[in-house]
Amino acid sequence: MASILQRRQSLSSQLVAELRALIDKGTFKPGDKIPSENELMTRYSVSRTVVREAISGLRADGLLETRQGVGAFVTRRPKKRLDPFDPQDMQAVLHIIEFRLAFEPEVAGIAAKRRTKADLNDLKAKFDDLHSKSLDANSFVKPDYEFHLAIAKAAHNPYLIQLGEHLGPQIIPHSIIHVLAPEIPEDMSFLKRVRGEHEDIYRAIVDQKPQAARKAMKSHLKNSLALYSQYLDL
Amino acid sequence: MASILQRRQSLSSQLVAELRALIDKGTFKPGDKIPSENELMTRYSVSRTVVREAISGLRADGLLETRQGVGAFVTRRPKKRLDPFDPQDMQAVLHIIEFRLAFEPEVAGIAAKRRTKADLNDLKAKFDDLHSKSLDANSFVKPDYEFHLAIAKAAHNPYLIQLGEHLGPQIIPHSIIHVLAPEIPEDMSFLKRVRGEHEDIYRAIVDQKPQAARKAMKSHLKNSLALYSQYLDL
DNA sequence: ACATATTATAATGTCGTACAAGTTGACAAT
DNA sequence: ATTGTCAACTTGTACGACATTATAATATGT
Structure with a gap:
């Protein structure tokens, strides 16, 4: 199956971006349960390792919370993290x-x-x-x-x-x-x-x-x- | 081998705390290369999965940067993340x-x-x-x-x-x-x-x-x- | 002797399988 | 109706294998 993900950046970081976009877009709303690791594996044609690393990253970012035996959920009140102050112009x-x-x-x-x-x-x-x-x-x-x-x-x-x-x-x-x-x-x-x-x-x-x-x-x-x-x- | 880690929180999150403490304490200074995944595995008697999840979390936190084939390094200018405003008293x-x-x-x-x-x-x-x-x-x-x-x-x-x-x-x-x-x-x-x-x-x-x-x-x-x-x- | 390929080695990245542990819901027994 | 058991599903942990990348050691050609 042709994966959506390209092979230039690490797969997990691409998946992080993808999931983050889906959350931002509102496909997964706060409180929602995101698809299980198994489903994400098949959907994006990546191994469970990649899926787990991606989820791990989003969890560290405060966007996801996981509960063993239940699933991963979009944080109800996502912590708006203050972007670094990098003036570009x-x-x-x-x-x-x-x-x-x-x-x-x-x-x-x-x-x-x-x-x-x-x-x-x-x-x-x-x-x-x-x-x-x-x-x-x-x-x-x-x-x-x-x-x-x-x-x-x-x-x-x-x-x-x-x-x-x-x-x-x-x-x-x-x-x-x-x-x-x-x-x-x-x-x-x-x-x-x-x-x-x-x-x-x-x-x-x-x-x-x-x-x-x-x-x-x-x-x-x-x-x-x-x-x-x-x-x-x- | 008796592990230092207790079995209450997830192993990876314990390892995250451990590594974060080592960084804060200055054992690993900014720019330093932390031990390889293999060495961390043996040192803490955990699987590579746990080590990688821990590193993944710290990377999402901006405390580590990894380069394939080289190692994981403590970020030179760790992003001081603004703690959430949760007044406790x-x-x-x-x-x-x-x-x-x-x-x-x-x-x-x-x-x-x-x-x-x-x-x-x-x-x-x-x-x-x-x-x-x-x-x-x-x-x-x-x-x-x-x-x-x-x-x-x-x-x-x-x-x-x-x-x-x-x-x-x-x-x-x-x-x-x-x-x-x-x-x-x-x-x-x-x-x-x-x-x-x-x-x-x-x-x-x-x-x-x-x-x-x-x-x-x-x-x-x-x-x-x-x-x-x-x-x-x- | 020096510069350039080649190879070896070590590290992270990805994959697959297996089992452990926690949760939920169905279903049967009482 | 309540309780107990079990089955199915999900995340957590472990292990082994190979891929990819970077560095260093080695070999090679001049």
Whole structure:
């Protein structure tokens, strides 16, 4: 029997995609029992190994639940997993900055209120590292991210920390900008301004001035947004 | 040979936990090659099926990558998957409200600026639904969530929408509050006040008043925070 | 001696069969 | 009508075999 599946990617991963599509399309609705392994074997002309690996993958993804002796069921409330933040174009970069603009100012404010001395040590280390590399466009991305993450940690809200960790260094525009638009010059004055902004944020948190921290973070991100907005038409 | 594993959960899921622990502990560091399937078989006295299912699960989780003919490797940048928002205690409920307080006001502001007529239709439908059920403590959770999600959609930022979808109805305090603290009375005056707050938010977005929308959302969540803070010592 | 095929080896990918364990429903016995 | 037993089906586990791919060792030709 001619299988629908091609032999380029692994069969199981193809079957994963196929089943995922069927679930997305609504052929298998939440709560439904999907066909048994035997039936899937014959339907797609693959071995039980492949079927089981596929189901195993979807289960790890939270889309399926299996019960021995009964069958595999589509999860009733599939966990919408947050896609990784991989900006592919300029529009996405701007959306990410806007996203950060929505909550990072408040995070900085909370951090200014709540930071402990231990937080301050960590924050100082990250800030110093960033400061020393902030004029090197090739190596300041990671320290930049670490600095912002340290602020989230100083806010002592586990959900904010998790979000920060999930975002990852990709949210720093420069991690992608030179790929999307290599013609943008590495403007030294721009880098110096950013360094000053980071310092404003840092000082406000050290001095426990929530309002100033919010304002500094907001201004920092708004400048970033304005800078990259120029190149939207790329 | 006596296996380390107990026979209560499935062998593969136990092995998943074991390997995940080894990775977390640092025995296998990012980029490292983990032992071959053959070696894992003998080490844990399980069949290759179990080993492969375990690896398959970890791969779907983004912790492992396999290359045929080479081996399985710990992902270099493991995707920090955002845990589902399942508040287990009062402290978590407050953290979630604080989390929402950090970004929802700005979302409302953006929505007020950017909402289209189509958004308005959707928003009105959700608001009317919520309004009609807002005095029934048992059935207003979902409409409440849908209303807030509609606002995120009106902001037209895909990342904000994704975050809203990921959060899910669990972020509405009442979805969990009666379980954690059933002694909290269903105060009608409180429900009426919330209804008024929702209306303020809705009006501001309809009238395209970003500042008012931000303020209304902020006030709404702050009231919520204040209300539940009373019961923190539960 | 060096560069290039060839081969050997080891690892994951796929297949088939068999049995274990859990669930469900039918059916008979009481 | 309730209970007990059994049969059929489904997922979980095990084992053995071969296919496919990548790496390293070896052989070969110049």
